[in-house]
Amino acid sequence: MEPYTTEHSSLAATTTQSQAQWATKAWQLLSLVRAQSPLIQCITNFVSMDLMANTLLSAGASPAMLHSVEELPDFTPRASALCVNIGTLSPSWLPAMKTAAELCSSLGTPWVLDPVAVSASAFRVNACLELLRLKPTVVRGNASEIIALSNGVASFTQPQNDAAKGVDSIHESMEAVEAAKLLAQTSGAIVAVSGATDIVTDGNQVVGAHNGVAMMQKITATGCSVTALIAAFVAVDKCHALDATVSALAIFGVAGELGMKMAKGPASLRMHLIDALYGLDEAASQSHVNITNLS
Ligand SMILES: Nc1ncnc2c1ncn2[C@@H]1O[C@H](COP(=O)(O)OP(=O)(O)OP(=O)(O)O)[C@@H](O)[C@H]1O
Ligand SMILES: Cc1ncsc1CCO
Ligand SMILES: [Mg+2]
Numbered sequence: 001m002e003p004y005t006t007e008h009s010s011l012a013a014t015t016t017q018s019q020a021q022w023a024t025k026a027w028q029l030l031s032l033v034r035a036q037s038p039l040i041q042c043i044t045n046f047v048s049m050d051l052m053a054n055t056l057l058s059a060g061a062s063p064a065m066l067h068s069v070e071e072l073p074d075f076t077p078r079a080s081a082l083c084v085n086i087g088t089l090s091p092s093w094l095p096a097m098k099t100a101a102e103l104c105s106s107l108g109t110p111w112v113l114d115p116v117a118v119s120a121s122a123f124r125v126n127a128c129l130e131l132l133r134l135k136p137t138v139v140r141g142n143a144s145e146i147i148a149l150s151n152g153v154a155s156f157t158q159p160q161n162d163a164a165k166g167v168d169s170i171h172e173s174m175e176a177v178e179a180a181k182l183l184a185q186t187s188g189a190i191v192a193v194s195g196a197t198d199i200v201t202d203g204n205q206v207v208g209a210h211n212g213v214a215m216m217q218k219i220t221a222t223g224c225s226v227t228a229l230i231a232a233f234v235a236v237d238k239c240h241a242l243d244a245t246v247s248a249l250a251i252f253g254v255a256g257e258l259g260m261k262m263a264k265g266p267a268s269l270r271m272h273l274i275d276a277l278y279g280l281d282e283a284a285s286q287s288h289v290n291i292t293n294l295s
Pocket of ligand 2: 045047048087088116167221224
């Protein structure tokens, strides 16, 4: 296999990549994660810690769930990327999230924000707006979260998200394309919307990953976990954050598809998805990764 490095110009982001080229890229980035085992600091919710850490491990990365503000000056500079997730946010956690994000931004370390249930409260919206000011490399949410956050950024108020169901989306990802583009333009982040088609945009280019199975929504924290996987992929290809983001989403989706062949329901899918991610090979990547340029 031809080695993939950030200097590898033939695989630089373009709007005209074929599906086969995207599949090659996704496989090469997964291979880089396995080879480099980037240290990924996760400041995340209590629900997701286990699945997130196991997702990172099975992909070849090295997770560390450190969130004490006292440790950040020592530890965060050693991380290759940071994942911040507000799922079970409380006031005592926010300073650590902000301090870690500030450290990463000042060090040029990529960091990724997951705005879980952002429309649930004014506290969450304000926390996300403060975190967005610290320049995340990527924001990944479900469609309802990205629509709400994009509206919140535009109006600087708590979004009216009439029927949001807590952490679960009530919108399809394709409904959030314009909100994602606006959020990317206003924040400077790559924005990813998970769903049947995962949408990724830099505010101009829009790419879709058409992998995964619907039952992944029935396992809590699959979204949180793919956000951490995005952090691992961006860690090994900092210069192409859009490509790394869509590759991580596609690879996680492929693991879901392969895992589903052996699963009987959400609990066994959770186990088989992790096994499939661990064992995913080049042939499966080439035949299953389904990324297309949507604009
Ligand atoms: N209808 C679907 N078909 C295929 N894959 C899907 C579908 N919906 C979601 N997924 C996949 O499931 C994973 C989780 O996405 P989801 O949108 O459910 O995240 P989320 O709502 O943030 O989850 P959580 O908050 O529980 O972590 C992603 O990898 C996504 O691609
Ligand atoms: C269920 C749940 N509640 C807060 S965070 C979380 C995990 C999925 O986002
Ligand atoms: Mg979520």
